[in-house]
Amino acid sequence: MNCSISKATPTQKPLKIVILGGGIAGLSVYASLKKLNFEVQIYERSSSKRSSGMGFLLLENGLQTLKEIGLDHSFNNISKKLEHYVSFEHSNTLGVSTPLEGVYAVKRNDILDMLLEDVDPKDLNYDMCYDHLVFDEDGTARAVVMTDGTTIKADVFIAADGVYSKVRSDLFSNVLLEETDDHEIVCLMPKGFGTVPPGNDWVKYLDSTAGVNMGMFKLYNEELLWYLQFDKSKHGTPMEMEYGMVDFLKKFTEYLPDSFKDILLKSDPGKCFYWKTKRMDLLPRFHQNNVLLIGDAAHPLLTFTSQGVNSALRDALVLGDLFAEGGRDLEKIFTDFYLDRKDEIERYIKEGDERLEEFSSAKLQGLPLVC
Ligand SMILES: Cc1cc2nc3c(=O)[nH]c(=O)nc-3n(C[C@H](O)[C@H](O)[C@H](O)COP(=O)(O)OP(=O)(O)OC[C@H]3O[C@@H](n4cnc5c(N)ncnc54)[C@H](O)[C@@H]3O)c2cc1C
Structure with missing residues (x-):
């Protein structure tokens, strides 16, 4: 696998990054990467008017992560x-x-609106649904093709297309959801x-x-x-x-x-x-060459854990930090990303499974962290 892009020099063009999916993971990773002066574009399949989405419980670690990414500006106004x-x-x-x-307690649309405050409208493309990736002979993804036939070339592709991620099915065809x-x-x-x-x-x-x-x-x-x-x-x-x-x-x-x-x-x-x-077992890695999965696309979690939103935010924070340290060595950044995230995700998968087992065997007690 060769997906190193040598370190940027002052005259080098900024990395071009495509984010597939404009949910919580997609919008928060945009904020983390845009800060580093990369050229970032989000492609979201729904139209700008969102009608669905309810709400969830965000726990203290989720709020902490929002603060660390610097995206908590109006959190007090939209949460209880x-x-x-x-x-x-x-x-x-x-x-x-x-x-x-x-x-x-937070409404999903309110948190999305808060994250959208930091997105340059020119970088956000609605009604654009991912269809497939085009690969070079060495396995590096060269472009993404949307369902309307639009082809977009980029250096890095970040799949934040949720629990039913098509990118994940394309890269890891034998993984069972x-x-x-x-x-x-x-x-x-x-x-x-x-x-x-x-x-x-x-x-x-x-x-x-x-x-x-x-x-x-x-x-x-x-x-x-x-x-x-x-x-x-x-x-x-x-x-x-x-x-x-x-x-x-x-x-x-x-x-x-x-x-x-x-x-x-x-x-x-x-x-x-x-x-x-x-539910899904932990993937053996979250990337293939220059394509990385984040949020529910990388690790769907059972609602019992209340950690779906937090984990998506955490992915954005960790990835931003690794890009800030690692420059353009994608293989290292993405491998380090997996190593950083996998233990926590594995713990949430296990906790979710235990809660599910308790629920199915009528033993669920105490504080089910669910919404
Ligand atoms: C409509 C909706 C409502 C939700 N409501 C709740 C709720 O009430 N309570 C709760 O706990 N969790 C809810 N969730 C899930 C929760 O938001 C996620 O578990 C968590 O925030 C992780 O975020 P994510 O960005 O990884 O995934 P998601 O929030 O699922 O975002 C994925 C995004 O990718 C887009 N997308 C999917 N496929 C494609 C494609 N092929 N091309 C381009 N874009 C694509 C989707 O439209 C979506 O905007 C909801 C998710 C959605 C999509």
Whole structure:
């Protein structure tokens, strides 16, 4: 493998970097690399108007990473710090409250907007969907071809195209992305909705025997985000119901206390996002020559870990630091990137698997870091 590009001299052209995918990983790595005066372009398959995306919990390490990349400028305005975790079970109607430290509720679109503040609009290309890479005889990628036929040449290609990454399938064709039995429905409802206003609490009901876990919290603008996590092997899917999501949500009311039931029944099923969680073993490397995978494209994580967003941000930070130190030796930078990231990612994969096993065997207790 030869993908070294010799060190830049003052007269040398800046590296041309193409980022495929403009989600959290793509936008944050843009910020890290643009700082180093590289020529960076993002290609995102969706149009500039994003309608989907709910929210998540960002933990203290995620906020710390945002700060280190220098992308936290409006974080206080778009996040809500959650103060308590209140869990309900069959036997308790009041709930058991535990103080929380460093847990922030954030809306996905708000965090994307915050990251977009640092992107030069000329560097962001919407409605551009990756199709395939073109390789030289020595295995170096020379160009990327988009589905509309546009061909873009570059020195480096960074794939941040999410959990179903096509770049990953093209480079690692034998890697298995497994569907798990942990399926989730996430829903964002307007301010004032629901009879259990959680305030600054993260409220959760868990029926581990039935494999049902419903949680909710409010965002900074008082919208309510709820999620219903269920064991698909016990409950099936909305697609199997005659009236789809409407019937499916009703089905869960038998397991839930009244206040939770009310939220399910009054929510607009059209606003519910159905999520099939995926797991994947750690890849043997995240790059092939001058093509690097980052974020969910490199390492999909189960939602139980709450580390998907943080890991994408961390990738951006580490990669920026390595480019700053390593100049243009791509093989070294990408190998060091893998060595730096792999232990942490492996730990999150293991934690996710353990939580999944507990969930499937009805033993999930304590603080499931899920959203
Ligand atoms: C629409 C959407 C909603 C989400 N909502 C939630 C949520 O509510 N809660 C939660 O915890 N996590 C959510 N996630 C996942 C979460 O954002 C990621 O797990 C995490 O932020 C890692 O980010 P990422 O940038 O690696 O992946 P993603 O955030 O998935 O971003 C990948 C980006 O690549 C783009 N893309 C994909 N294929 C191509 C292609 N062929 N060509 C060009 N671009 C491509 C996608 O449109 C997307 O913008 C959501 C992801 C998406 C895409």
